[in-house]
Amino acid sequence: MSLFTLGIARGLLGQVLGMVIGMLLTCAVRILLGWEAWAAEPAWTVGAVCSIIGFLLGVGSLDDWLKWTRGIPTPLHHGPPVDKPAWTRYFSVDYNHKVIGVQYTVWGILLLMVGGTVAMIFRTELARSGLQFLGLDLYNSFIGMHGMIMIFAILLGVGGMANYLVPLMIGADDMAFPRLNALGFWFNVPGSILLLLSLFIGGWDAGWTAYPPLSARGPIGYQLFFLGVFAIGLSSIVGSLNLLVTLLRMRPEGMSLFRMPIFCWAVFATSLIQLTATQLIGTSFLMVSVQRAIGMGFFDPRGILGEVSPMVGGGDPVLFQHLFWFYSHPAVYIFVLPGLGIVSELLPVFSRKPLFGYKWIALSSMAIAIVGFLVWGHHMFVSGYNDILRIPFMYATLLVAIPTGVKFFSWLGTIWGGKVHFDTPMLFVLGAISVFLIGGLTGPILATVPTDFPLHDSYFVVGHFHATMFGGFVFPFFAALYYWFPKVTGRMYNETLGKIHFFIMTPAFWVQTLGQMGVGVMGMRRRIADYDPTLGAGQIENWQMAVTIAGFAIAFGVMLMLWNFFQSAEVGAAAGDNPWRSRSPEWQIPSPVPEHSFPAPLHVVGEPYDYGLADAGYVTTASTGDD
Template identity: 75%
Template sequence: MSLFSLPAVKGLIAQILGTIAGMALTTVIRALMGLPAWKAEPAWVVGALLGGVAFLFAVGAFDDWLQWMVGKETPLRHGPPPDRPAWTRYFSVDYNHKVIGIQYTVWGLFLLMAGGTFALAFRTELLRSGMQFLGLELFNNFIGLHGIVMIGGILLGVGGMANYLVPLMLGAEDMAFPRLNALGFWFNVPGALLILSSLLVGGWDAGWTGYPPLSARGPIGYQLFFLGVYFIGLSSIVGAVNLLVTILHMRPKGMSLFRMPIFVWGVFATSLIQLTATQLIGLSFLMVLVERTLGMGFFDPGLAGPGKALLEGGGDPILFQHLFWFYSHPAVYIFILPGLAVIGELLPVFARKPLFGYKWVALSSLAIALVGFLVWAHHMFVSGMNPGLRVPFMFATLLVAVPTGVKFFSWVGTIWGGKLHFPTPMLFVLGAISVFLIGGLTGPILGTVPTNMPLHDSYFVVGHFHATMFGGFVFPFFAALYFWYPKVTGRMYNETLGKIHFWLMTPAFWAQTLGQMTVGVMGMRRRIADYDPALGNGMIQAGHVVITIAGFAIAFGVLLMIYNFIRSAEVGKVAGSNPWRSRSPEWQIPSPVPEHSFAAPVTVVGEPYDYGLAGSTYVRMAAAGDD
């Protein structure tokens, strides 16, 4: 089998050719219009767009729909490709939600590691004041790339968990729209490549928030960044449509909404945000894109156009911040709601006790999602927006603490008096709770206007944000990886290596986040390449040393996990179908899960988390053949 017959490779080649074709097309059109034929910016925009679309066509994401367009019906493909080795299905358009879930997870882990590498690079630069090995430009580029690549990685991680687990947890055959599901994943590949390749055309130096006017005037790298985010955003939207329809329509008999595993509730709430808010980051980036390409004055007040003498000048950068944060604040709830739901999912298994306050936890996810739409301007307290907006947004922000508090009560209530076991996933769940507590307690400090003012744009914000992301996503995600690893591969991971990973990463992360907050209070500003060594009575450098060493320790832990997973897939001991004695449907079927997950229809007959209740049953599977 030649490498070039692999659909992913075909896609990559098509993306390159599509980019070149788009640039040529732009040049020809400009020449026909009588303009100077070559202009780099529009050529790159059209080229990047066509390249991304070409990837999707060449990989085969549109194959079935193209058939439908000419009136042919296509049956849903099942199983590995007939003419190629089975592993190639992971590099092809495959319609099985389990394959797509793995694709999301692996590509997500790759992006998380790439994003982490950018962070390690600029963290090393920050070890000492003065510039050592990164130029100022590259430093700014790495800051932005760290942010957006991590966000992409997190979105993919969320997509991976949701796609793999939701149909299994519901007892459904697959997602509602398998073809859309595959397209949703493949959007991410050209999207991420566009973002990473922006470094080749000058990069972009405004940080991942891409605020104009800087982003409206900087190098061409911005355009690739905007388009890359647009592609990943499309993935979020079609993925959310798919998950919402699956959750609402694909539940088997007896699976009422309040009998769904709590993780499904988390995904439901997250999908509501992804479905709606994502449009706004797409729109805001698209508006800067056309502002740069066609001179449309949405945001840059100083934009000079030919009609300027006749009409009013350019636009208003504050508008961009409103549109941008309307997505980008709820986005953090997209990241954490599935993570917090993993905590709720795993705690009862390892405490052998019902989840405390199931309905309240389920509804708290929805409450966070809804309140999350009303808090965006707390990112803008010092931006120069209408000051009258500050206090309402402050109160709305503090309101988020209520449903989040419900979750904490539930976790404590579930642990309380439980028969606790501590394998690696449980350790990561407890680590998540401890880290999320740090992030949660520092939230109100930043959400309150008077304390926000001095701390705004300081490293204190960086510390708070990373604690919420690690507590709300990274720790639960790792817990989920360890927990469902035996279900995916059929083998157990190495427990000792898992525990070393945990005991390395958790103290390192505490040191990192508390260190970031400390240097922030000393006066360290975020996104700045250099600092005054006299800050904090000369203690600031010590702080940066601690943060950087902790960062490398976390990275080492992650590598250990990857090694563990790769190695254990071959030598790990066979796990059996239900090593954790879980009640959830996915553990009642063989590991690894067969191509058609459930051999027989699933019926839900009881409550999901009645651990420790004698004789209680959650799901029942009809014997094969008996309908």
């Protein structure tokens, strides 16, 4: 078997060829125009665009559509590839949503490890004041890189959970558009490769937010970063469209919207945001990209780019922030809503009690999604935009607290009076609640403008943000990995290792996030390579050391989890079909899930979370019924 039977190998080759072709194309055009043949920035930019197309052609994600243009029929193939080993399907284009879900998740975990490694490097640097081993420019590249890699990782993790679980939870055979689903995943690979590659051609030093004018001036790495984000954004858009159609059109008979498993509501709300907001980050980055490449000064106030083009000026750097945050604030809800959905999904199973206030929790996700569109301006309280704008954005931002509160109180109502089991997934759910509580409670102090003044762009924001991301995504994601691991692999993970992971990671994260907030209150700015050791009456270095140690403890915990999964996938005990005694449809079928998940169409005959009510069914297969 040659290496190139793997789609991903062909894709990578295609990406390299695409890059070279794009660069040659640029040189050719420049020669025709009578300019010097080589100019690094346009060559890399065009090369990067072509490299994404090259990857998709190479991996074969566009094959079927290209055949359609020539009138060749392409029946949907189910099952492992006919002439290759079964495992190769995970490295090639495959249209089964369960394979695609695993592809998303594994790629997401890989990026999580890369992003975490970058964080560990600069956390080590920050353990002491003064510059130890990182240069200023590399440090600045690393913070942005950590941020953006993690965003990619989270989007992939969200995509993984949604693609694997949604069709199973609603009893659908697959997603509505399997080919689009595969394309959605494969966009991510060239996108993240471009992002990583950007570090080697100069990096980019304006953080993941890439505010111009700084981002319009720095190294060429910016172009690859912008295009990488563009590719991921395309993935978000096609993926969310697919999920929305699947959720709206492919539910079985009897499953009204309010009878879906609650995770589906979270995915629905998330997909609405992804489908409608992602365009804005694409637009804002594209505009900076064009400003850099050919001097169209959208965000250039007074001809800073004078040498490139004498006509620039009149652009507005603040405009970029509006466009950017119109996606990037709702993006935070894209990251946390599925995680909060996991919390709501797992709590009833491990409390053996119905979800408290199902409709309220479902609608609170929608409320967060909608209000989330109206709050972007709180990132700009000190940006220099019109002072009056601060007030409506402050009110809107504080409103987010209300649906979020509904979730917390409903979760408490779910546990109250239950019979709580403390298996590893449940522990991570409880950890998620505790951490998201810290993240949520530190939000209002940033939302009211007067208290935002001292905290804005300080390390307090870093602490707050990490608490929302860990509580809203990382902890629930890990809970989901432990919970559905037996469903995906058919084997049980090692419970002791799982518990050790939890008891290392949770206290470590509390120390980390509270430490970050603490140094922020002392007056430490965010995104600085070196800090003033006299801050906080000379206490700051001790706090920083504690945060760094906590960070390493978290990294150790994550590695323990991955080792557990690797090990258990081989030698774990057979898990059985339904080890958690869940009522959800995916647990009523064999583990691992067969190629065609459900032997017959589902019929929904009851409520999803009727724990504690004897003989109350949720789903049955039609074969037991009327024929």
